[in-house]
Amino acid sequence: MRIRSAAISALAAAALTGSLFASAPAQAAAHRSGLHIGLVQFNSPGKDTRTNASLNGEWVNIHNNSRSPLQLKGYKLKDNTGYTYTFGSYRVGAGKTVKVRTGKGKNVSGVRYWGRGSYVWNNTGDKARLIKPNGSLRDSCSWGGKGSTKNCH
Ligand SMILES: [Ca+2]
Structure with a gap:
């Protein structure tokens, strides 16, 4: 017993x-479920010199927190001004993140380049929006003027 x-x-x-x-x-x-905006670095390290390296110091992570891979073709990333990045064909795996950098560069797995010659995310406050191919809002995340990054998870 x-x-x-x-x-x-x-x-x-x-x-x-x-x-x-x-x-x-x-x-x-x-963490919020499904596809959402993760960490955002809206203020590049150092002075805003508009070099490509500095532009690429600005980025937004898109996190697929679902159990399935997702095709991002046609998804859009948009700021308060209306600047818009549209995803080409890109498959983000389950639990994976894709980083969208502001400047120019060669797209690789996990990183997409917007290809801009100027900054997009305002250091003093802005709002990132993730828009579905059908035009509906999937997610948004805003920040004020404090710090350089915003954790939108
Ligand atoms: Ca910025």
Whole structure:
């Protein structure tokens, strides 16, 4: 009987441990679900010199927090002024992030280049919008003039 109850408490402990492990995905779910704007670096490091390196120091992460890969073709990223980046064909995997940099560069996996010659995200405050191909708003995230990055998760 003692052994049996020890086995039961071991089971209970295992169940408890299991529930602790189960809380890890629950924490991940605290991030907003589906496709959304993640971290934004609206203020490039250093002075705004308009060099391509500085322009590329401005970026927006788009995070696919769903369980399936998503095709981003036709999705748009838009600021308060109306400057718009439109995604070409790009598949963002489940749980993956794609970074959209303001300047010019060669697109690689995980990074897209807007190709602009001037900044898009205002250091003093702005709002990023992620718009679906059908024109409806998927997500938005705004910031004030404090700091250089905004965590929109
Ligand atoms: Ca900026």
